[in-house]
Amino acid sequence: MIEKLIMTRKSVLSIAEEEEEDQSNLLSPTQEQRLRKAVSDVSSEIGKYRKELEAIIKIEEVKQVECECCGLTEDCTPDYIVEVKDSYSNMWLCGLCSEAVKERLIHLPKITMEEAVSSHRDLCQKYNNTTRINPKLSLTCTMREIVKKSSESRNSKKFGTSSKLGRTISCVPRIDTSTN
Numbered sequence: 001m002i003e004k005l006i007m008t009r010k011s012v013l014s015i016a017e018e019e020e021e022d023q024s025n026l027l028s029p030t031q032e033q034r035l036r037k038a039v040s041d042v043s044s045e046i047g048k049y050r051k052e053l054e055a056i057i058k059i060e061e062v063k064q065v066e067c068e069c070c071g072l073t074e075d076c077t078p079d080y081i082v083e084v085k086d087s088y089s090n091m092w093l094c095g096l097c098s099e100a101v102k103e104r105l106i107h108l109p110k111i112t113m114e115e116a117v118s119s120h121r122d123l124c125q126k127y128n129n130t131t132r133i134n135p136k137l138s139l140t141c142t143m144r145e146i147v148k149k150s151s152e153s154r155n156s157k158k159f160g161t162s163s164k165l166g167r168t169i170s171c172v173p174r175i176d177t178s179t180n
Contacts, residue, residue, distance in 0.1 A: 067094035069117070069124040089114045097124070 062075045072094045076084075085092050093101065097120060104116045111119075131138040 065092050067092065067097055069093055069097040069121040071124075071128065072096070087113075089117055091117055093117070 062077060063081065064073050065076050065081055066073045068091045074094055081092060084098070088098065088101065101113075101116045101120050104120060105111065105113070108116070130141065
């Protein structure tokens, strides 16, 4: 029996020690309040960063867009797509085509943006339908156009202006050897 009492006393002491350890692991009320405040502060900061991250995710949203002139596709943000469409008559143009349209507007200031885009689109479609399909045919057609233009310019020089003096009679007198 004494052994049982000793065993019981040891077990009671060990249980008491465990309870003391558990109580020492528990926080005092002020410590618990500080911890709750820290958790609250951290969660509010996370909430702030969450809004910023959502804004960044929206910014990084990228779409593929096809140029309405040449057919080139590019990755662009929705804001940039809207900006380009607003600049070019509600049509999206790649960087190369947009520069070509700007040059056309500089060289032909009387045309509108729509006309410049339309003429460049026609040029691109002609190029895609001939040169890419059959380069030899394209070279032949280009040579024909060059010859046609040079012929037209020669004809306009020949008949077009009256300010030039035309040579009708030779300035050098003829020597007639048959009379003497």
